[in-house]
Amino acid sequence: MAAAACGWGQPPTAGNCAIFPADNIWNTPVDTLPVAANSATYVNTIGASSPTHADFGSGLYDGAPIGIPWITVPGTQTKYPVTFDYADESDPGPYAIPLSAPIEGGSASTGDRHAIAIDTDNCILYELYSAYPQASSWQAGSGVIFNLKSNALRPAGWTSADAAGLPMEPGLARYDEVAAGEIRHALRFTVPKTQKAYVWPARHYASSLTGAQYPPMGQRFRLKASFDISGFPADVQVILRALKKYGMILADNGSAWYISGAPDEGWNNDNLSTMRKIPGSAYEAVDESSLMIDANSGQARQAGVSVSVSPTSAMVAAGASQQFTATVQNASDSPVTWSVNGVTGGTASTGTIDANGLYRAPAEAPASGTVQVQATSVAAPSASASAMVTIENAAPVITSVTPARVTEGTVTLTVQGSHFGNGSVIRIGNIALTTSFVSSSQLTGKGTLTGAGTEVPVVVTNPDGTSSDPYCIAVSSGIPERHRNTGAWEVRASLGSCLVH
Numbered sequence: 304m305a306a307a308a309c310g311w312g313q314p315p316t317a318g319n320c321a322i323f324p325a326d327n328i329w330n331t332p333v334d335t336l337p338v339a340a341n342s343a344t345y346v347n348t349i350g351a352s353s354p355t356h357a358d359f360g361s362g363l364y365d366g367a368p369i370g371i372p373w374i375t376v377p378g379t380q381t382k383y384p385v386t387f388d389y390a391d392e393s394d395p396g397p398y399a400i401p402l403s404a405p406i407e408g409g410s411a412s413t414g415d416r417h418a419i420a421i422d423t424d425n426c427i428l429y430e431l432y433s434a435y436p437q438a439s440s441w442q443a444g445s446g447v448i449f450n451l452k453s454n455a456l457r458p459a460g461w462t463s464a465d466a467a468g469l470p471m472e473p474g475l476a477r478y479d480e481v482a483a484g485e486i487r488h489a490l491r492f493t494v495p496k497t498q499k500a501y502v503w504p505a506r507h508y509a510s511s512l513t514g515a516q517y518p519p520m521g522q523r524f525r526l527k528a529s530f531d532i533s534g535f536p537a538d539v540q541v542i543l544r545a546l547k548k549y550g551m552i553l554a555d556n557g558s559a560w561y562i563s564g565a566p567d568e569g570w571n572n573d574n575l576s577t578m579r580k581i582p583g584s585a586y587e588a589v590d591e592s593s594l595m596i597d598a599n600s601g602q603a604r605q606a607g608v609s610v611s612v613s614p615t616s617a618m619v620a621a622g623a624s625q626q627f628t629a630t631v632q633n634a635s636d637s638p639v640t641w642s643v644n645g646v647t648g649g650t651a652s653t654g655t656i657d658a659n660g661l662y663r664a665p666a667e668a669p670a671s672g673t674v675q676v677q678a679t680s681v682a683a684p685s686a687s688a689s690a691m692v693t694i695e696n697a698a699p700v701i702t703s704v705t706p707a708r709v710t711e712g713t714v715t716l717t718v719q720g721s722h723f724g725n726g727s728v729i730r731i732g733n734i735a736l737t738t739s740f741v742s743s744s745q746l747t748g749k750g751t752l753t754g755a756g757t758e759v760p761v762v763v764t765n766p767d768g769t770s771s772d773p774y775c776i777a778v779s780s781g782i783p784e785r786h787r788n789t790g791a792w793e794v795r796a797s798l799g800s801c802l803v804h
Contacts, residue, residue, distance in 0.1 A: 313682065315473070315480060315488050318375050318423025320451050322473050322488065323601065326684045327454055328504045329473045329488045331603040333525055333589045334548045342588035345518040349494045350559040355581040357542075358493075359476060359564025360572045367409030368566035371417055373472050374404055378424030385431065385441040392461040392507075394448040398429045402436040417464055418443075419472050426451040430464035430471055454602040457506040465491075466555040467520035468506030474552060476545075476564030481538050486545035490564075493557030494518060503592070504601050509556055518553055523589040525550035530585045536574040543581075550589055559583065596685065605683035608632065610639065612678050612688040619654075619664045621696045621722075627660040629678035629688065639678040654694070666743065667724055668694040668767060697722040699763040701774040708777040709759075711752050718746045718763060718774075726766035731776075732759045752778065 314321045314330040323329055339345070359370030382397035400420040407417040418434035418441075421427070428451055433444030447463040449455075449470050457468045465471050474491030497510045498517035505521025526532075526546035535543060542562075551562060560583055564570075594603040609632045619625045629639045641656040643649030649656050653674045656662040662676055672693060679687040701720040709716070709731075716736065718729055721744050729736045729748035736748030746763065760773030 313487065315477070315486075317421045317451075317472075320421065320423050320426035323451055324454055324684055325682050326602055326605050327473075328591070328594060328601045328603040329470075329552075330549075331594060331605065332548045333489075333523055333550045333591055333594075334528065336593065337590045339522070339588035339590040341515065344516050345522065345524075345588045346583050346586060348496070348516045349518065349583055351582065351584040353559040353583045354579040355560045355562065355583075355585075356558065357476070357564060357575040357578045358558075358561040359566060359570065360575055361566070361568045361570040362572065365409075367407075367412060368405065369570075369572075370564045370566035371407045371419070371471060371475055372405035372566055373419035373421065373475070374401075375423045376401065376420050378422055380420070380422060383440050385443050385446055387443055387445055388433070389445040389462065393443075393446045396446065396448070398431065398441060398446060398448070399427070400429050400431060400434075400441065402439075402441070404436075406434055417471060419464075421451070421472065428470060428472055432464040454600045456504055456599055456601050459506055459599070462507040462509075466507065466509035467501060467553065469504065469521070469552065469554055471554070471563070474554060474563060476542055476562065478565070478567035478569040481541045482569060484541060486541060486549070488545070489523070489549040490542075490545065490551040490562050491554045492524070492551040492563065493555045493559075493561045494553060495556065495559055497553065497556055503595050503598055505552075505554075518588065520553055522553045523550050523591050524553070524586045525589050526581070527585055527587055530581070535577055535580075536571070538571060539574050539577055542578070560586070602685060605680075605685050608680055608683035608686040610678055610680050610686050610688040612676070612690045614690060616691045616693070618693045618695060619662070621664050621668050621694055622666050623664055625662045625664070625692065627656070627662055627676055627678070627690060629660060631680050631682070631686070638681040640681060640684075642677045642679065644674050645677070654692070662692065664692070664694045668696045672767070696724060696765055696767050696769055698769045699723050699727065699765050699771040701761065701763060701771050704761050704774055704776050706776075708779060709752060710779045713749070714752045715749045716747065716761065718748065718761065720744060720763065720771070722765070723763060724765040724767070728764050730762045730764065 314325045376399055380399040382399045385396045385398055387393040399422050400418050404418045408414040416433050418431045420429045428449040431443040431446045435442040445462055462468050480486045496517050498519045499508050499510045499513050500519035501508045502519050502521045508520050532540050532543040596602050596604055611630045613628050617625045643653045654664045674692050675689050677687055677689040699722045703719045705717040723743050723746050725740045729738045734750050736750035738748040758775050759778050760775050762770055762773050764770040
């Protein structure tokens with residue numbers, strides 16, 4: 304049985320945006336997953352003795368910053384049209400990448416020339432490959448737009464701004480993360496030769512080589528747990544811990560064991576150069592197939608994280624409240640998102656639930672009579688638990704009937720009270736009146752009353768079958784009946800049974 308990955312903690316961020324959901328494959332640890340069957344062959348093909356290289360740093364190399372740059376922009380950033388060389392596999396845009404955005408390798412580069420921007424108001428990632436700014440547009444080889452709130456992948460077989468059809472920014476080593484002490488995602492890396500194949504989550508290959516000794520695009524590798532990192536500089540140890548826990552994803556053809564990152568003046572190039580002491584033999588390929596939930600989604604199974612809800616079922620009167628609690632196991636951060644019938648926070652018709660799990664039933668039970676309350680882990684959104692709520696409408700209550708005395712024949716009543724439903728029926732004696740719903744506190748009814756005696760009960764029955772206590776009104780046959788002691792009209796109205804002379 305394959306060991307399960309444990310995915311807890313929060314994803315990396317840019318501004319107010321998470322870089323994909325917490326349960327995205329980029330943000331999922333692979334330190335407990337099994338070694339891929341072809342691991343040793345892949346490592347030997349890439350180069351067991353070839354050194355690791357941090358393909359990022361501070362300062363300039365050949366006149367350009369070292370690494371793949373990216374920037375953040377506001378939602379008001381001007382969006383520019385792009386003309387693509389590979390338009391059939393590119394998102395048409397426009398792209399919110401400023402024409403002055405930094406380009407990988409510098410403005411005079413003849414290399415990959417990636418340009419990347421994140422709209423931090425809308426959490427949209429824009430990436431271009433072979434990007435050349437024009438007067439009021441971009442010319443590029445290919446381009447992609449990712450919604451960072453989504454786990455959606457590229458269409459199968461499509462490239463992106465990267466050969467594997469993957470996003471680039473989520474796989475970059477960032478100095479701010481290292482300075483904070485933790486990288487919480489996989490890194491991007493390259494090898495000289497790849498197979499004419501790709502594995503999840505990659506979507507595209509860039510090779511004609513079919514030999515099984517070559518790794519496919521998307522293949523995950525990690526630094527072996529046994530590799531001693533204690534002698535490396537503290538900042539490099541942060542990177543190496545991430546390579547053990549989250550690993551790195553093969554994203555493009557290039558130099559062996561070249562790990563991608565963003566340029567930053569905070570990097571210590573001398574410290575980064577010590578990564579050359581790590582040979583290819585220190586890595587192993589990972590079998591992450593057990594994490595896949597859907598081949599067309601980057602959502603990864605977060606085994607080990609579980610959610611429980613208490614109580615697991617409840618019966619709640621319409622308009623009343625019920626407190627639910629959620630417990631998240633095996634997650635360092637325990638917040639949950641509450642929903643009712645799949646809608647975060649619920650709705651007026653199904654009931655609402657707040658961030659603390661307090662559910663308030665709707666004023667009237669839904670047709671099904673039940674709703675589902677669900678708690679979903681924020682740290683691992685694939686982990687959730689639910690409770691079934693049965694909603695009971697409160698029994699209708701009659702407080703007054705107008706008129707208080709009726710005459711046999713055609714009668715018209717106005718009934719005041721509470722908890723009336725749309726579709727309620729007024730009955731006078733055994734006769735159902737044609738009833739109109741005015742509001743939850745008022746009904747009107749019309750019908751023909753015969754042979755009712757001197758008093759008759761009025762009852763309201765709601766659509767769910769609940770009925771009010773009888774409310775009695777006096778009935779006249781058309782000839783005034785005098786009370787033998789007082790001569791007053793006989794009018795008896797009560798919430799109990801009608802009294803008979």
